[in-house]
Amino acid sequence: MTSLLRLLTILFTFARYRLDLLIAKGNLPWWLRLLLAPLALIPAGKRSRGERLRLAFEGLGPIFIKFGQLLSTRPDLMPPDIIAELSALQDRVPPFDKTKFCALVEHSLGDSVDNLFQQFDREPLASASVAQVHAAVLHDGREVVVKAIRPGIEKVIEQDTRLLHVIAQVVERYSADGKRLRPVEVVDDYRTTIFDELDLQREAANASQLRRNFLHSPLLYIPEVIWDYTRHKVLVLERISGIPVTNIEQLQAQNTDMKKLAERGVEIFFTQVFEHNFFHADMHPGNIFVSRAHPDQPQYIAVDMAIVGSLNRADQYYLARNMLAMFRRDYRQVAELHVQSGWVPEHTRIEELEAAVRTVCEPIFEKPLKEISFGHVLLSLFRTARRFNMEVQPQLVLLQKTLLNIEGLGRQLYPDLNLWATAHPFLERWLKNRFHPKTLWQDLKRYGPEWMEKFPEVPHLIFNGLQQVQHLDGLRDELQRSRELAQKRERRASVRRRLLLAATACIAGSVLLVWPELTHQVVKSGQHIPPAAWVLGGAGLLLLALRR
Numbered sequence: 095m096t097s098l099l100r101l102l103t104i105l106f107t108f109a110r111y112r113l114d115l116l117i118a119k120g121n122l123p124w125w126l127r128l129l130l131a132p133l134a135l136i137p138a139g140k141r142s143r144g145e146r147l148r149l150a151f152e153g154l155g156p157i158f159i160k161f162g163q164l165l166s167t168r169p170d171l172m173p174p175d176i177i178a179e180l181s182a183l184q185d186r187v188p189p190f191d192k193t194k195f196c197a198l199v200e201h202s203l204g205d206s207v208d209n210l211f212q213q214f215d216r217e218p219l220a221s222a223s224v225a226q227v228h229a230a231v232l233h234d235g236r237e238v239v240v241k242a243i244r245p246g247i248e249k250v251i252e253q254d255t256r257l258l259h260v261i262a263q264v265v266e267r268y269s270a271d272g273k274r275l276r277p278v279e280v281v282d283d284y285r286t287t288i289f290d291e292l293d294l295q296r297e298a299a300n301a302s303q304l305r306r307n308f309l310h311s312p313l314l315y316i317p318e319v320i321w322d323y324t325r326h327k328v329l330v331l332e333r334i335s336g337i338p339v340t341n342i343e344q345l346q347a348q349n350t351d352m353k354k355l356a357e358r359g360v361e362i363f364f365t366q367v368f369e370h371n372f373f374h375a376d377m378h379p380g381n382i383f384v385s386r387a388h389p390d391q392p393q394y395i396a397v398d399m400a401i402v403g404s405l406n407r408a409d410q411y412y413l414a415r416n417m418l419a420m421f422r423r424d425y426r427q428v429a430e431l432h433v434q435s436g437w438v439p440e441h442t443r444i445e446e447l448e449a450a451v452r453t454v455c456e457p458i459f460e461k462p463l464k465e466i467s468f469g470h471v472l473l474s475l476f477r478t479a480r481r482f483n484m485e486v487q488p489q490l491v492l493l494q495k496t497l498l499n500i501e502g503l504g505r506q507l508y509p510d511l512n513l514w515a516t517a518h519p520f521l522e523r524w525l526k527n528r529f530h531p532k533t534l535w536q537d538l539k540r541y542g543p544e545w546m547e548k549f550p551e552v553p554h555l556i557f558n559g560l561q562q563v564q565h566l567d568g569l570r571d572e573l574q575r576s577r578e579l580a581q582k583r584e585r586r587a588s589v590r591r592r593l594l595l596a597a598t599a600c601i602a603g604s605v606l607l608v609w610p611e612l613t614h615q616v617v618k619s620g621q622h623i624p625p626a627a628w629v630l631g632g633a634g635l636l637l638l639a640l641r642r
């Protein structure tokens with residue numbers, strides 16, 4: 095019943111904001127066109143399509159708002175006017191009842207909030223789509239925030255994402271852009287992400303790892319997790335007090351070095367991706383603050399570590415080399431790297447991929463470096479490679495989206511940001527260090543025990559390997575024999591075809607020579623048959639006999 099009501103609400107919102115105008119009606123079946131026809135009576139007004147979509151998402155509540163936010167980070171799928179509108183979506187969600195919040199915390203932690211904390215603020219500090227945050231003070235005097243998942247949110251997410259899935263299926267089937275936009279994939283991706291966000295213990299573990307990676311770093315600060323107070327639905331974190339990164343006025347008022355701030359964002363990103371291999375993948379401005387200390391050496395503070403990403407070693411390596419090759423405009427190498435890394439199938443024609451990459455990249459690299467969007471370069475590359483059957487892995491898409499966020503943020507802080515100037519030396523250094531004896535020694539130390547563990551198996555593996563090789567040799571011989579046999583058969587069949595052709599020609603010739611005699615009825619005695627006809631006929635019969 096609630097699902098039906100929800101569906102009706104969605105349909106009503108769809109009609110109210112004339113979202114039907116976003117779909118090309120030519121592709122719709124007649125019955126759907128008939129159903130949508132009465133909507134023409136509702137005036138669309140002067141609002142743009144992006145604004146109407148944004149208002150619809152806002153009207154449908156937090157899950158749709160978050161979905162809209164996700165779409166706003168997919169310039170590979172959405173047109174720029176819609177992206178601009180959806181980027182303005184803010185999850186200004188009314189807080190949930192404070193007694194419910196306390197009950198949830200008490201149920202999870204097994205004691206009353208008054209016993210658990212020296213001080214507990216019953217008014218929420220922030221209220222977002224999935225969780226709510228309250229301030230508190232621990233008994234040892236440390237200031238903390240208590241984050242708890244909205245009660246009953248799983249059911250709402252389940253219901254809304256199921257309906258979103260159905261809508262996505264309709265769009266995929268009937269919209270002209272349906273195949274390109276891959277809405278079902280986007281919705282399923284979103285569903286996984288949002289369910290991951292519901293596990294605060296997972297977020298706490300990510301926060302702990304990131305904090306360890308940046309401990310004592312002047313670039314980024316991650317608040318400490320208070321593990322004794324953390325469960326699946328409740329997370330207690332050290333309270334931070336920075337300036338929201340979106341508050342440019344306040345940052346400027348304290349004379350923050352904006353250029354350095356923007357560059358440090360890029361440095362953090364590359365350090366996370368290449369050195370730590372663990373990156374915060376939800377770097378939207380609402381989750382980023384700037385420390386009030388040392389505005390000349392500004393330090394970021396990040397919260398909300400629910401979504402993180404990491405690449406495998408091979409992808410890290412090929413990504414770094416691809417970026418360097420692209421910026422050198424060495425498209426041949428870009429194409430070769432795509433094949434070597436296995437991102438595109440082995441049989442891909444290098445020249446064709448090279449030409450396709452050149453076609454999309456040349457216009458981008460004609461611009462001055464500070465105007466080039468790194469995220470868009472990667473996006474164009476993945477889009478091109480997709481035409482060559484590249485299966486873009488989710489981790490690479492996550493990385494590209496994070497890069498777009500970092501870039502957008504950086505350019506907001508410092509419009510002249512030249513991302514390549516920070517990224518280039520970083521990548522060169524990283525690649526050089528990768529084969530440095532020190533790194534190899536570290537690898538040896540790290541993987542050495544595993545290799546030693548596997549060492550006793552080596553003779554066995556070699557023996558098995560040799561057996562496989564022998565087996566393969568046998569297979570190869572067999573394959574060769576059957577190939578030769580097939581060739582022999584083909585040759586024989588070809589000879590037989592030719593013999594048949596020649597026999598037919600001989601017999602036909604013989605019949606032609608005999609034909610006038612036949613018409614004069616003198617053949618019976620056989621006296622007037624020309625000798626050539628005998629020869630040809632005989633030869634034809636001989637050839638037919640040889641064919642057998």
Ligand SMILES: Nc1ncnc2c1ncn2[C@@H]1O[C@H](COP(=O)(O)OP(=O)(O)OP(=O)(O)O)[C@@H](O)[C@H]1O
Binds near residue numbers: 185223400
């Ligand atoms: N450690 C902290 N100290 C101070 N404020 C915090 C802290 N953690 C979170 N907040 C505040 O609470 C807000 C919401 O927190 P958070 O982003 O973790 O929640 P969320 O539900 O995952 O939100 P969303 O997913 O919509 O970004 C933050 O934007 C910030 O203002």
